[in-house]
Every structure is written in C-alpha cells, then in structure tokens.
Amino acid sequence: MTAYFAYRHMAPFGTSSLLTVDLGQQYIDFFAYLRRTILHDPSAIFYSFSNGLGGEMVGNWAYYLLSPLNWLLFFFPGTSLSSGIFLLTVLKYGLAGLSFAWLLLKLTPQRGFVAITLSTAYAMMGWTIANQLNIMWLDALFFLPLIFYGLYRLVVTNHWRAYLIWLTLMLIVNYYMAYMICLFMILAFIWIAVTHFTSWRKLALQAGRFALGSLTSGLLAAVVLLPTWWSLTQSKAQYTVTSFKWKFEFFPPKMLAKFFMGTFNFDQMPSGTANLFVGAIAVLGALFFLVDRRQTLRSRLTAGIITLFLAASLCVQPLDLLWHAGQFPVWYPYRFSFIVGFWLIWLAAQTLTADFQPGPLAIALVTVVVAGGCFYVGENLKKFSFLHSNAFWLGALFVVLALLIYALPIRKHWLYPLMLFVVGVTEVTANAFLSLNNISYVSQSEYANYTNELQRLVDKTQAHDQSFYRIGKTFLRTKGDAFQTGFNGGSVFSSALPKATPTFMGHIGSPDGDGFVEYSNGTLVTDSLLNMKYYFQQKQLSGALAGSNMLPASTNKADLAAYRPIRQDHWATTYQNPYALPIGYAASDQILTLKNGTADPAQYQANWVAALTGNAQDKHLYQVENFNQVTFQNINQQTKITGAILQKKNLVKPASITLTIKPDTNDAYYLTFGSTVNPDNATFILNGQPLNQYKTYRNTILVSVADHAKGKTLKLTIQLKKSSLWLENFTLYRLQTAQFKQATTQLQQHPWQLTQHSQRSFDGTVTATTAHQVLNTSIPYAAGWHATVNGHSAKVYKTLGMFNAVKLRKGTNHVKLSYWPPMLNLGLLISTLTLLVVSLIWWGQHRRHRPRPANDHHRRH
Structure with missing residues (x-):
C-alpha cells in the first residue's frame, strides 16, 4: 500500500494527499483538534467552541479520536498532518495483516506463504480498500482477530484474560465498530461451542463464561461508554429507525458482483452494495469448508447457517438495521461487511491445511456454485456500472487459477503454497490498484495553502484580542475549519452533533443537516446575538489571478459593509463587528418563555431580539419589501413572486427571471430562499457575478444582497436549470437597522464581565437592573453545565431549545458556569471498581497456580 500511495504521489511522496470525501472534509479537522487540545488547550477535551457554536466532545472522542495510533499525529504539526494520516493508514493495513497472521499461527496449522496469503487477503479485502478513508474504523480490523482469539481461548480452554483485554480496548477505542464485533462474537461463540461440543453441562458453563466475560468488558469500558451513551441520546440516537419492513433492499444475487476486483468507485459510497471482495483463494476456501468431510457435520452446518445469516444481513432491511444499531447509514452502507470478510477467510484457513485434498464431488459442487455466480454476473454486466468487463474477466481468470490450485494433487510440494501466495496476493493487489484508481483526492497544496492562510488570519486576530468571541467567514474548505485552525466558530460536520443544533x-436561516451545520448565512442580527465579533472575507482578485483565490467563497455577505475593516493581506480582509454582543449579558426573562411559532427565519430572529429586550416593537425588525421591477424570459408573467411556480414556455430554450432592487435606504436587505430555490434547480447571478451560496439546505435560508446601497440598482437573475421552479418562501426583507442598533446598544449595557474563561468554564460578574432579568448566553445548553450565582448553586435554563441562561437577582451578581460530562463520574467509578475486582481475581488465580518452592514439603514436616 505504501508503494501504491507513493506511485499516486500522496504526501509525503508528492503533491497529492490521502484526503478524500469525509477524511478530507471531516476527520482531518478532528485530528487537528486532537493535537491542539492535548498539546495546547486541555480545557477543550470535554467541551469545545470549535464544535459548531459550542458542544460537548465526549461523543466525538469516542467515535473519532481514541485510537492509540493517533498519538503518532503529535509528530506532524500544521499541514504535515496529511503525511501523519498517510502513516496511520499504512500502519493500520499492516497491523490488520499482522494480527490475522498471529491468529492463524496461534489457532491453525497455517504457516509461511499460506498464512501470509490469507492475512494479506484480510488486510486488503474490499471493505478495507473502500473504507480506508474512514480511518477510525480501521482499528476494528486489527482488534477483531485478537478478540476472536480471546473468545476461542475463553470457550475452549477457560482462559479469559485475552478476551477481556482486547474486547475492552475495542469498546474504548471505537464503540461503534465494537458494537458490530460484539454481535459477531455471539455468532462466533455459537460456531466455536458447537464445533467443540462435548456435553450440555459444558455448553452451559461456556455460555456463562462468554456472557460474564462480555459484561465485564462492558463494565471495564464504562468510563467511555456511559458518557458516550448520554451523548448519543442527544445526537445519533434521536435518528433511530423505530419502524421497518421485512423486505429485501435489493435483488440478493446482485451482491455477487462485489466479489470481483475493482468494484468500488464514488457512486458506491452513498448507496452501493456491500464491499465483499476477499479474493478467489478465500472464497473458494470457504466454500470447500462447507463440503470438507474432515470437518464435523455439525461444525459445517453451523458455519453454513451463520454464513446465510450474514448474507441475509447484507440485503434484508431489519437485519441490516440490527448491525447498524437501528440507523440506516448516511453514506458507506453495510459498514459491518468486514465481519463477512473475516468469516470467509477464517473458514478458508480451516480448509487450507496440508492434508486437504478435495474429492471429485467437492470440486464439482464448488465449481457449479462459482460458475453459476460468474454466469449471473457476466450476463448482467451492463447493470453493474462499478464493474468493468476487463475486471470481470480478470476476476474469472483468478477463480479458474484458484480452482486449479485447489484441485492439483500437490498439497505437500513446496510449489503449492508459493502458487497460493502468487495468485492470492496478486489478486488483492490488483483490486486495490483498480479500486483506488477510481477515486480522486485533494491535492496537498489545496489543503496546505488554504489552511496556512486561515491559520495566519486566526493567529493575528487572537494575538490582537484575547477576550472570548466567535469568528465568522465568507469562505470554506470544510465545515470543521474551526477545529483545524483553533477558533470559536459556528459550523461543524460531526456524527455526534446534538439534534438541537x-x-x-x-430556524435562524443557516444551512443544516442531521450531521452538520454551516454558519454561512449570518445576518447583522444573528452575528450580534451569537458573538460573531470578527469576520474574514476573501478578496476578489483581478487580472491574471482573477478567479484563482485559494479561499473558495461560500456565501454572499453584502452586510459586511456595516462592519469595520481592521486588517488585510494579499488574500483576505478581517472585519470587526461593532454590534457583536458578549458571550453573556443581562436580558429580559421573557427569553425563558419564548416558543417558536414561525417557520420564517426573519421573523424568528425578530422574535428572539424582542424576547431579549422586552420590547414588543422589536418583533417588527424585518419589513417585507417589493421588487422594483421583474422581467421574465421564456416564462409566463407572474403577479405574485413569493410561492410562484415558474414554468418554461419552450422547454428547449433557456428561461430566466430578473428581479431589480433599488434600495431607498442604507439598511441591510436580505432574500429568503426556500429549500427548492437552490443551486441544483437554478443558477443565481447578482449584478453579473455568480451569487455564492452553500449548496445544501433543507430549510429556508436568508441571503444578504445589499447594505449601504441607497439608490444603487441591484439585479438578481435566476436561470432555470429544469422545466419549472417553485419560488418557495422567496421574499425580500429590509432590516430596520436603526431599530436593530437600538436593541443591541440596550443589550450591550450590562455585559457578563469575565474574570476567567476557558472552553469549559466561565466566571464573572453581571449587573441586573430589575428582578426580571436573566444572564442570557450564547453558550449551547447541555446537561453537563452547572451554575453558581453569588456562591450558591443555581438552575441552568434552556432558551430557544439551544442556549444556557441563569436567573439573576437585582444588583451585581457573581456568576460561574462550568461543564463536566454527564455520567463520566459514574463510568469512572464502575470502571475502577470492576478493574479492582478483576485484578484481585487474577492475582488470586496467579497465586493458586504458582509453583511452590522445592523445600516447602520438608518445612511443613
């Protein structure tokens, strides 16, 4: 794999990188956070304001960051982090092969070339190649053989230590993949127990040991599992599917195509069938196991039933959901198929022994099965866009070669293992080459140039102002830019994102999804209320550099005209927001009872301000405005724009609508776009320039179109990409800027004057002018936040379903807010007590089995 990556010029070998899809858009930012937190800011371990507007981090650590190999990343500062990811990736490939080979050496007669062939097939199976970008899942590959070995020892020889250690470590390192391994351990226990069955009493004892060992592992890992479970109840667990149908997700034989090489590409990532490639040697070996008379009939029958269950799990909806803990995966379907690969290769290892010589009937049966599979795939080749005919015929050739090797009566000849090695390793290598050649990657310069420039902007801002604030920007590489460069932001992409965010x-008109938020559509109002004190905007370069800015625009923000430019370099300008409110301030207690009664983000923002100021007039901050002129091209005239359905007159000709706006004030103007008014359905051009906008949004967003533009003519052209366009929630609003300034001035009067702040604690004083005021904060609410007011414990209230607030008494109040993860203390107690009990039992067993000194007998007599 190192040789392949060097051939593709991956950093550190060239100008490319391993960054692609989620590895480049999500995980690398978490790795940057890991380095910064451990080396520079340990207060961010449990809570971080780089996590969207702020959020707990236990769920992120448990899912993304607890691999012991991640410590190697400390040696890769800055943009060399991509080289660290390369090192992690190849190490995990290597450890997967090493651990499977170790399992074979311990529990089977496999040695030499055969062991290397099977362990290479395991390390480089289709699942690994397809999911190497999901780097945190790869730990499961090298833990699984060790856990299986521990289970085998537990069941067969009553030695429990290996099972306990490896399963506990897996539960800590990645609970998600550990869950799948735990399900497989139930199946593996059944097969091992049946294979080694001697009596029902012994089976009951084995089952008891298995249950007790598994439970003990869970208790030992409670320090991670319990706070993670709490985190999941706020995030992923809220998307669990509760109703399902017993149905096939596709025609089951379709998955046979994935046993061929080169069957992975970008289209397979969101919704393909399972990645099942393990090579012809392993597939044939598993089939031969089922007809191998050297194995007991009960062992083969049990293996056959388990194999059928795994096959059904790859295409029957409720079983698929079971393996994914009740949730359909968003991208990367059938994530548990590494289990299938392990199982097939393990069965092949049972078969490929020196005394195995299949008879004519066994060869005939296996030949019929594989020939039938090849025939089906070959006949339907056009239906499999991911499988090219060359790869199919090459795969069929490897099947023939593997069959010949199995059939040849040269089992004990030195040539036999060498032939297995050459055929097996060549096939899995060819699969890696063909599959990964289908994938494109982020160049090292694209990642490094952007990150270095953003880091410069952040460093200069933080050196200039050490108070607590958030930073907004009008450009984007990833939604985790705040994690990557260490600032308090408003965007994040995380599987552990609480649903409230x-x-x-x-509600406020910024793009959101189940696992991401992107603060690209802030208004003067939300920038103020969310403590967005500084903004970075990319420069429009001209001449030879036009369009080459390394900071790709993500939004149109005309209202930056209301902010003060304080610094600029070749690529970007930094603005200071004079209306930014502090992280906390005294406000009306009406905010505690505000309920959302609108789907209009402009009205939502106005209601929010009114609840904070206590001034009902602020509910009318935004005014609906008419367009000065509307012209239609190849579209029927419409009298009302909002909610109109635009239809092309002539389907083959271009169609567009041009809206003219001529502001008669210097106020800020915003357009609302409903979810159908998006870049997939139309092209938006403002004053001859493309209107920059983050592409994915499912709710109505607010788009800044003008500010300080009195008397100027603005033209927005919407070009239809399809035959029709629904202008859902398409409305022009004017923010009454004078009234907005009055509201922010009022709220700025009594700030929470912080004497100390970190990522998980704030301490300071705030003055309330009446008994009906609260300390309102833009710190996202979580059950782990605890407050004291004037030294006494106080209740933390949730506002807008999102933020922390604390009631104040009239006068000066000393308020402290601090965060500690829920259930962490309980988990720590359970893990410590369990470890103590296990250690005492082990010590007792060790003493009992320790050999006595030779003269002990004489001393007693």
Whole structure:
C-alpha cells in the first residue's frame, strides 16, 4: 500500500494527499483538534467552541479520536498532518495483516506463504480498500482477530484474560465498530461451542463464561461508554429507525458482483452494495469448508447457517438495521461487511491445511456454485456500472487459477503454497490498484495553502484580542475549519452533533443537516446575538489571478459593509463587528418563555431580539419589501413572486427571471430562499457575478444582497436549470437597522464581565437592573453545565431549545458556569471498581497456580 500511495504521489511522496470525501472534509479537522487540545488547550477535551457554536466532545472522542495510533499525529504539526494520516493508514493495513497472521499461527496449522496469503487477503479485502478513508474504523480490523482469539481461548480452554483485554480496548477505542464485533462474537461463540461440543453441562458453563466475560468488558469500558451513551441520546440516537419492513433492499444475487476486483468507485459510497471482495483463494476456501468431510457435520452446518445469516444481513432491511444499531447509514452502507470478510477467510484457513485434498464431488459442487455466480454476473454486466468487463474477466481468470490450485494433487510440494501466495496476493493487489484508481483526492497544496492562510488570519486576530468571541467567514474548505485552525466558530460536520443544533440553525436561516451545520448565512442580527465579533472575507482578485483565490467563497455577505475593516493581506480582509454582543449579558426573562411559532427565519430572529429586550416593537425588525421591477424570459408573467411556480414556455430554450432592487435606504436587505430555490434547480447571478451560496439546505435560508446601497440598482437573475421552479418562501426583507442598533446598544449595557474563561468554564460578574432579568448566553445548553450565582448553586435554563441562561437577582451578581460530562463520574467509578475486582481475581488465580518452592514439603514436616 505504501508503494501504491507513493506511485499516486500522496504526501509525503508528492503533491497529492490521502484526503478524500469525509477524511478530507471531516476527520482531518478532528485530528487537528486532537493535537491542539492535548498539546495546547486541555480545557477543550470535554467541551469545545470549535464544535459548531459550542458542544460537548465526549461523543466525538469516542467515535473519532481514541485510537492509540493517533498519538503518532503529535509528530506532524500544521499541514504535515496529511503525511501523519498517510502513516496511520499504512500502519493500520499492516497491523490488520499482522494480527490475522498471529491468529492463524496461534489457532491453525497455517504457516509461511499460506498464512501470509490469507492475512494479506484480510488486510486488503474490499471493505478495507473502500473504507480506508474512514480511518477510525480501521482499528476494528486489527482488534477483531485478537478478540476472536480471546473468545476461542475463553470457550475452549477457560482462559479469559485475552478476551477481556482486547474486547475492552475495542469498546474504548471505537464503540461503534465494537458494537458490530460484539454481535459477531455471539455468532462466533455459537460456531466455536458447537464445533467443540462435548456435553450440555459444558455448553452451559461456556455460555456463562462468554456472557460474564462480555459484561465485564462492558463494565471495564464504562468510563467511555456511559458518557458516550448520554451523548448519543442527544445526537445519533434521536435518528433511530423505530419502524421497518421485512423486505429485501435489493435483488440478493446482485451482491455477487462485489466479489470481483475493482468494484468500488464514488457512486458506491452513498448507496452501493456491500464491499465483499476477499479474493478467489478465500472464497473458494470457504466454500470447500462447507463440503470438507474432515470437518464435523455439525461444525459445517453451523458455519453454513451463520454464513446465510450474514448474507441475509447484507440485503434484508431489519437485519441490516440490527448491525447498524437501528440507523440506516448516511453514506458507506453495510459498514459491518468486514465481519463477512473475516468469516470467509477464517473458514478458508480451516480448509487450507496440508492434508486437504478435495474429492471429485467437492470440486464439482464448488465449481457449479462459482460458475453459476460468474454466469449471473457476466450476463448482467451492463447493470453493474462499478464493474468493468476487463475486471470481470480478470476476476474469472483468478477463480479458474484458484480452482486449479485447489484441485492439483500437490498439497505437500513446496510449489503449492508459493502458487497460493502468487495468485492470492496478486489478486488483492490488483483490486486495490483498480479500486483506488477510481477515486480522486485533494491535492496537498489545496489543503496546505488554504489552511496556512486561515491559520495566519486566526493567529493575528487572537494575538490582537484575547477576550472570548466567535469568528465568522465568507469562505470554506470544510465545515470543521474551526477545529483545524483553533477558533470559536459556528459550523461543524460531526456524527455526534446534538439534534438541537441543526434545529436551531434551520430556524435562524443557516444551512443544516442531521450531521452538520454551516454558519454561512449570518445576518447583522444573528452575528450580534451569537458573538460573531470578527469576520474574514476573501478578496476578489483581478487580472491574471482573477478567479484563482485559494479561499473558495461560500456565501454572499453584502452586510459586511456595516462592519469595520481592521486588517488585510494579499488574500483576505478581517472585519470587526461593532454590534457583536458578549458571550453573556443581562436580558429580559421573557427569553425563558419564548416558543417558536414561525417557520420564517426573519421573523424568528425578530422574535428572539424582542424576547431579549422586552420590547414588543422589536418583533417588527424585518419589513417585507417589493421588487422594483421583474422581467421574465421564456416564462409566463407572474403577479405574485413569493410561492410562484415558474414554468418554461419552450422547454428547449433557456428561461430566466430578473428581479431589480433599488434600495431607498442604507439598511441591510436580505432574500429568503426556500429549500427548492437552490443551486441544483437554478443558477443565481447578482449584478453579473455568480451569487455564492452553500449548496445544501433543507430549510429556508436568508441571503444578504445589499447594505449601504441607497439608490444603487441591484439585479438578481435566476436561470432555470429544469422545466419549472417553485419560488418557495422567496421574499425580500429590509432590516430596520436603526431599530436593530437600538436593541443591541440596550443589550450591550450590562455585559457578563469575565474574570476567567476557558472552553469549559466561565466566571464573572453581571449587573441586573430589575428582578426580571436573566444572564442570557450564547453558550449551547447541555446537561453537563452547572451554575453558581453569588456562591450558591443555581438552575441552568434552556432558551430557544439551544442556549444556557441563569436567573439573576437585582444588583451585581457573581456568576460561574462550568461543564463536566454527564455520567463520566459514574463510568469512572464502575470502571475502577470492576478493574479492582478483576485484578484481585487474577492475582488470586496467579497465586493458586504458582509453583511452590522445592523445600516447602520438608518445612511443613
């Protein structure tokens, strides 16, 4: 794999990188956070304001960051992090092969070339090649053989230590993949127990040991599992599917195509069938196991039933959901198929022994099965866009070669293992080459140039101002830019994102999804209320550099005209927001009872301000405005624009609508776009330039189109990409800027004057002018936040379903807010007590089995 990556010029070998899809868009940012937190800011371990507007981090650590190999990343500062990811990737490939080979050496007669062939097939199976970008899942590959070995020892020889250690470590390192391994351990226990069955009493004892060992592992890992479970109840667990149908997700034989090489590409990532490639040697070996008379009939029958269950799990909806803990995966389907690969290669290892010589009937049966599979795939080749005919015929050739090797009566000849090695390793290598050649990667310069420039902007801002604030920007590489460069932001892409965060972002008119939020559509109002004190905007370069800015624009933000430019370099300008409110301030207690009664983000923002100021007039901050002129091209005239359905007159000709706006004030103007008014359905051009906008949004967003533009003519052209366009929630608003300034001035009067702050604690004083005020903060609420007011414990209230607030008494109040993960203390207690008990039992067993000194007998007599 190192040779292949060097051939593709991956950093450190050239100008490319291993960054692609989620590895480049999500995980690398978490790795940057890991380095910064451990080396520079340990207060961010449990809570971080780089996590969207702020969020707990236990769920992110448990899912992304607890691999012991991640410590190697400390040696890769800055943009060399991509080289660290390369090192992690090849190490995990290597450890997967090493651990499977070790399992074979311990539990089977496999040695030499055969062991290397099977362990290479395991390390480089289709699942690994397809999921190497999901780097945190790869730990499961090298833990699985060790856990299986521990289970085998537990069941067969009553030695429990290996099972306990490896399963506990897996539960800590990645609970998600550990869950799948735990399910497989149930199946593996059944096969091992049946294969070694001697009596029902012994079976009951084995089952008891298995249950007790598994439970003990869970208790030992409670320090991670319990706070993670709590985190999941706020995030992923809220998307669990509760109703399902017993049905096939596709025609089951379709998955046979994935046993061929080169069957992975970008289209397979979101919704393909399972990645099942393990090579012809392993597939044939598993089939021969089922007809191998050297194995007991009960062992073969049990293996056959388990194999059928795994096959059904790859295409029957409820079983698929079971393996994914009740949730359909968003991208990367059938994530548990590494289990199938392990199982097939393990069965092949049972078969490929020196005394195995299949008879004519066994060869005939296996030949019929594989020939039938090849025939089906060959006949339907046009239906499999991911499988090219060359790869199919090459795969069929390897099947023939593997069959010949199995059939040849040269089992004990030195040539036999060498032939297995050459055929097996060549096939899995060819699969890696063909599959990964289908994938494109982020160049090292694209990642490094952007990251270095953003880091410069952040460093200069933080050197200039050490108070607590958030930073907004009008450009984007990933939604985790704040993690990557260490600032308090408003965007994040995380599987552990609490559901409340995207819900809130959808309300205020910024793009959101189940696992991401992107603060690209902030208004003067939200920038103020969310403590967005500074903004970075990319420069429009001209001449030879036009369009080459390394900071790709993600939004149109005309209202930056209301902010003060304080610094600039060749690529970007930094603005200071004079209306930014502090992280906390005294406000009306009406905010505690505000309920959302609108789907209009402009009205939502106005209601929010009114609840904070206590001034009902602020509910009318935004005014609906008419367009000065509307012209239609190849579209029927419409009298009302909002909610109109635009239809092309002539389907083959271009169609567009041009809206003219001529502001008669210097106020900020915004357009609302409903979810159908998006870049997939139309092209938006503002004053001859493309209107920059983050592409994915499912709720109505607010788009800044003008500010300080009195008397100027603005033209927005919407070009239809399809035959029709629904202008859902398409409305022009004017923010009454004078009234907005009055509201922010009022709220700025009594700030929370912080004497100390970190990522998980704030301490300071705030003055309330009446008994009906609260300390309102833009710190996202979580059950782990605890407050004291004037030294006494106080209740933390949730506002807008999103933020922390604390009631104040009239006068000066000393308020402290601090965060500690829920259930962490309980988990720590359970893990410590369990470890103590296990250690005492082990010590007792060790003493009992320790050999006595030779003269002990004489001393007693």
